[in-house]
Amino acid sequence: MHVAIPLYPRFTALDAVGPYTVLAFAPGFTVTFVAASPGPVPDDRGGSGLTATASLADFGAEPVSDRVVVDGRVVTAAGVSAGIDMALALLARVSDAETARAVQLAIEYAPEPPFDAGSANGAPADLRERALGLIA
Template sequence: MTAIVFVLFPGVTQLDLTGPAQVLSRLPGARVTVAAATRDPVATDSGFAMLPTATFDSAPSADILCVPGGHGVADALSDEPSIAFIRAAAESARWVTSVCTGAFLLGRAGLLDGRRATTHWAYAHLLPLVGASHQPGRVVEDGNLLTAGGVTAGIDFALTLVAREAGQAVAESIQLSLEYDPHPPFDSGTPATAGMRRTHALRASVYDDAAARMESALRDRAGNPQ
């Protein structure tokens, strides 16, 4: 059995978790656990809640640790039970992984020091604050560390991980079973393809404030003052 443990916290971007979970649940011998501080429903960023299947105390030892992101990461950075769980789970995990801004929770747990990583494009400049160097890409591997870019990149990361665990043929079969063959109606999925005007407008309306809040949360710690 391969124990796959996802960390759940308020304000998570649900696709950061459910996208990889849909893929990884089909890994032969997989058992997926969603762990949170309590078994109470946890609000996501999509207007509905998710139900954990275990608490941090009752979750199994993780072979694969998965940390999603979301606007709730800024608050989760100061949640010591969550950070302690991530740090402890990573000690015995074969793979330590994140999607989107989940990378900063790995970083707060001390798991990105000197490592190459990626995250959502709007936050990539903050990775040095957790000891990481930013490597552009939808999926970045550094030893047993796999980090994914923003949101939908979690599906790519999960297929990459399946290939590492069970071979490319298994990963391709899972991709086929999910009919994962993206052909988006618009070519606007990255700053490069969206263009400067649209990217700057989105930064101004959403991500300037969100990134500033993340930076403040990252700096609000002993040894890294404001």
């Protein structure tokens, strides 16, 4: 199976490295990093699902609030930890759940965030604005 991990302006390294790490443990996966054009990705500042969601419609995609979205052959995720969730779910689909669980254990992925502030859904407007100010 061939997996393409897109690189885009304001992506964070973990957006790409998290899913890559999961899939690197999976036999039969070829993982490629892709960008819209050759060369460095412009703007090396961090980005997240907060900034990407607004621009999805510009490319004809429908923004949704789900952490992991499966749409035919395309699987997407909304943020750093969701990228790891996506890769584990994809691995379970094409391999089996036991393999995905073994990889989750191998990378010691057991998220326990100290705050309930990991999604724009339900976050107060002032917190969303502050977060966007950090990554804009």
